[in-house]
Amino acid sequence: MERRCWSVEAGIAVLLLLAGCSAPAPSAGVADPQATAALAPGGGVRPRLKPADLVGFRSLPAYSEPAWVSQDFVAKGRLPPLRDRLPKQPLVVAAGAMPDGIGVHGDALRQVTGGRPEGWNTSAGQSQGWGGVDIGTLECLTRTGPLFLVRSDALQPLPNLARRWTWSPDGHQLTMDLVEGARWSDGHPFTSDDVMFFWTDNVLDPQVSPLGGAGPDSFGAGTTLEALGPYTIRWTFRQAFPEDVLYQMAYGKFCPGPAHVLRPQHPRHNPRNSYADYRNAFPAARVNFPVMGAWVATEYRPDDIIIFRRNPYYWKVDAAGQQLPYFDELQYRLLGWNDRDIQVIAGTSDLANVEVPGNYVEVLRQAAKPGAPFRIAFGPRGAAYAVLMNLSGNGWGEPDARGQQVRRLNRTLAFRQAVSLAMDRQALATTLVKGPFVLPYAGGILPDTPFYDAAATVQWGHDAARARALLDDAGIIDSDGSGMRNFPGGGPDIEIVLTASPDTATDRSLAEGVQIFAREIGLRIILRFVGGTQRDAAGASGQFDWLLSRNNTTELITVVQGSDALAPMGPYTHAFHRAGPGGRLDLLPYERDMVAAVAAFQDSRDPAVRRAAMARYQRLSTANANSIGLVRFPGALIVNRRIANVPPATPIFMFNWAEDAIMRERLFVPRARQGGAELRPRTLPGCFDCRS
Ligand code: BQZ
Numbered sequence: 001m002e003r004r005c006w007s008v009e010a011g012i013a014v015l016l017l018l019a020g021c022s023a024p025a026p027s028a029g030v031a032d033p034q035a036t037a038a039l040a041p042g043g044g045v046r047p048r049l050k051p052a053d054l055v056g057f058r059s060l061p062a063y064s065e066p067a068w069v070s071q072d073f074v075a076k077g078r079l080p081p082l083r084d085r086l087p088k089q090p091l092v093v094a095a096g097a098m099p100d101g102i103g104v105h106g107d108a109l110r111q112v113t114g115g116r117p118e119g120w121n122t123s124a125g126q127s128q129g130w131g132g133v134d135i136g137t138l139e140c141l142t143r144t145g146p147l148f149l150v151r152s153d154a155l156q157p158l159p160n161l162a163r164r165w166t167w168s169p170d171g172h173q174l175t176m177d178l179v180e181g182a183r184w185s186d187g188h189p190f191t192s193d194d195v196m197f198f199w200t201d202n203v204l205d206p207q208v209s210p211l212g213g214a215g216p217d218s219f220g221a222g223t224t225l226e227a228l229g230p231y232t233i234r235w236t237f238r239q240a241f242p243e244d245v246l247y248q249m250a251y252g253k254f255c256p257g258p259a260h261v262l263r264p265q266h267p268r269h270n271p272r273n274s275y276a277d278y279r280n281a282f283p284a285a286r287v288n289f290p291v292m293g294a295w296v297a298t299e300y301r302p303d304d305i306i307i308f309r310r311n312p313y314y315w316k317v318d319a320a321g322q323q324l325p326y327f328d329e330l331q332y333r334l335l336g337w338n339d340r341d342i343q344v345i346a347g348t349s350d351l352a353n354v355e356v357p358g359n360y361v362e363v364l365r366q367a368a369k370p371g372a373p374f375r376i377a378f379g380p381r382g383a384a385y386a387v388l389m390n391l392s393g394n395g396w397g398e399p400d401a402r403g404q405q406v407r408r409l410n411r412t413l414a415f416r417q418a419v420s421l422a423m424d425r426q427a428l429a430t431t432l433v434k435g436p437f438v439l440p441y442a443g444g445i446l447p448d449t450p451f452y453d454a455a456a457t458v459q460w461g462h463d464a465a466r467a468r469a470l471l472d473d474a475g476i477i478d479s480d481g482s483g484m485r486n487f488p489g490g491g492p493d494i495e496i497v498l499t500a501s502p503d504t505a506t507d508r509s510l511a512e513g514v515q516i517f518a519r520e521i522g523l524r525i526i527l528r529f530v531g532g533t534q535r536d537a538a539g540a541s542g543q544f545d546w547l548l549s550r551n552n553t554t555e556l557i558t559v560v561q562g563s564d565a566l567a568p569m570g571p572y573t574h575a576f577h578r579a580g581p582g583g584r585l586d587l588l589p590y591e592r593d594m595v596a597a598v599a600a601f602q603d604s605r606d607p608a609v610r611r612a613a614m615a616r617y618q619r620l621s622t623a624n625a626n627s628i629g630l631v632r633f634p635g636a637l638i639v640n641r642r643i644a645n646v647p648p649a650t651p652i653f654m655f656n657w658a659e660d661a662i663m664r665e666r667l668f669v670p671r672a673r674q675g676g677a678e679l680r681p682r683t684l685p686g687c688f689d690c691r692s
Pocket of ligand 1: 353659
């Protein structure tokens with residue numbers, strides 16, 4: 001799958017060249033990562049690896065850890081020897097895929113997030129503050145972030161907590177072997193009990209909604225899961241060979257939490273607790289919460305910082321047997337999203353996804369300065385904004401009378417088409433940043449995916465006059481002379497609430513732009529700005545008329561991962577059309593056809609059939625203005641130049657965010673450049689529940 005990064009962005013390349021920051025000169029000791037990857041013509045990365053070139057499982061003759069761990073902990077009997085902390089066959093991160101080769105232990109990876117941790121119980125939906133915080137602590141059955149490096153003919157999720165899997169001859173059962181001997185960061189064994197607790201008491205429990213939105217239908221309607229032993233699980237599917245389900249078992253959807261800590265708080269096992277008690281039982285202040293990830297939160301200062309220290313039981317090593325991660329410490333300063341870019345520019349942070357177009361020119365200008373502490377690489381246009389109209393007509397989100405009238409409009413084809421025609425996407429793009437970064441977005445799957453079909457994509461363009469005519473013909477008129485259109489049947493002036501996040505300039509500017517262009521066709525839009533998790537909650541519970549949404553999930557850019565979110569495949573899977581209180585989905589005819597197209601895609605293993613199914617989906621989605629696409633743009637990863645092993649031109653978002661795609665456990669700082677960044681040197685996580 002050739003990823004088109006730069007050719008289209010010739011303009012950007014020109015700008016980069018103008019800014020003279022195509023590839024800042026590498027500093028001593030750090031190989032120029034650009035030089036170590038086969039670049040596709042026109043820049044970007046030519047995926048040339050197979051999954052086995054990235055990770056594998058085997059035992060090695062010898063293992064090693066940072067010397068201070070052996071001296072201060074193992075030698076003093078405070079920790080078992082490394083070999084007893086590792087699985088029989090640990091996950092080995094292959095050297096061949098390490099741009100700068102085998103690394104060295106030490107130092108701190110410094111990051112910033114604009115989010116705030118709610119707590120550690122992601123199984124019950126708590127966010128850890130985004131920005132890659134949870135990606136650093138969670139591990140999932142499979143892994144997909146690094147797949148941007150994998151050849152399309154070898155594309156499949158990487159093994160992770162599930163180290164291998166086999167399909168039954170009829171394809172209705174998938175047996176998975178878990179990593180035998182892996183342990184949580186408190187030393188407790190990881191087994192199928194953790195997987196089954198996550199499945200039974202979280203994914204399947206209607207009172208729990210795990211972070212990432214996994215639900216009973218996320219793995220195919222009617223799917224069951226059982227444990228065959230402490231290290232073997234078996235899935236049973238109605239459909240034969242639903243191979244894409246392996247993508248669903250990666251980050252966001254199947255990252256089990258520690259059952260030995262969570263179960264005692266779950267109402268099914270502790271009747272004294274309510275579901276709210278269960279969700280909130282592990283606030284951010286309760287540090288040392290057991291994880292399977294590379295780092296454990298050991299210190300939390302609200303609105304200031306979360307300090308993480310290396311997980312002494314981390315079950316991954318490099319090809320030389322060094323226990324990963326290389327970094328002994330991970331720091332997350334709790335600031336604003338804009339600070340994330342600024343801190344990397346200033347050299348006081350190491351990594352950021354530059355995703356606010358308004359910052360691009362300044363970041364490029366800074367990157368071009370001689371001695372700039374960071375390097376920059378733009379990826380494909382994986383970010384896109386759209387207006388999602390709530391399409392439920394039977395009560396999802398319990399709308400009031402006005403809200404119900406808005407739903408009726410949203411479910412009217414002419415109304416959606418008119419709103420789409422009213423949007424001047426080029427003007428919206430230019431308000432975000434001048435230059436060729438931001439392009440109009442038609443809605444549907446993104447042009448940078450291999451399943452994109454331009455001929456099947458209906459571009460609505462900008463035509464306010466035609467939009468007004470469509471509304472007039474549909475009887476959506478100004479019936480009281482107020483100058484604004486009224487709800488049909490002589491109702492009051494139409495008022496529609498657009499829910500958006502105040503977190504970035506992009507969200508604010510696009511929301512205001514939508515309001516202006518809607519007014520031009522006589523529609524009054526009221527803006528409601530609600531922050532990160534609140535906005536996510538409004539979205540998940542259907543309490544919105546219209547939602548301004550950035551594609552934070554992978555289905556529009558990969559299709560294979562999260563395809564269940566492309567259309568309302570189940571009563572509770574879709575972002576803007578879920579079942580009402582009765583549990584029934586009131587699909588519109590074109591939605592039923594979209595569901596059929598996605599099902600045809602999921603059910604087939606034939607590339608031609610899958611491409612045709614996606615073309616049908618794309619035509620239905622864009623012709624019916626299923627979502628009102630606005631703009632799409634590339635993001636850029638900026639990395640401090642002291643950091644080694646970052647693959648060149650890593651997309652900030654594709655199969656997962658860059659924080660996963662770059663495999664942070666294998667990032668390192670060459671010995672000669674280490675020093676002084678750690679806040680809690682030579683310390684390890686403490687016990688979680690010292691009281692018990
Ligand atoms: C990346 C990401 C890692 C969530 C979040 C945030 C939440 C959404 C989305 C992105 C942030 C960063 O995105 O913007 O660059 O670091 O965290 O998780 O937007 O509000 O709910 O889906 O991932």
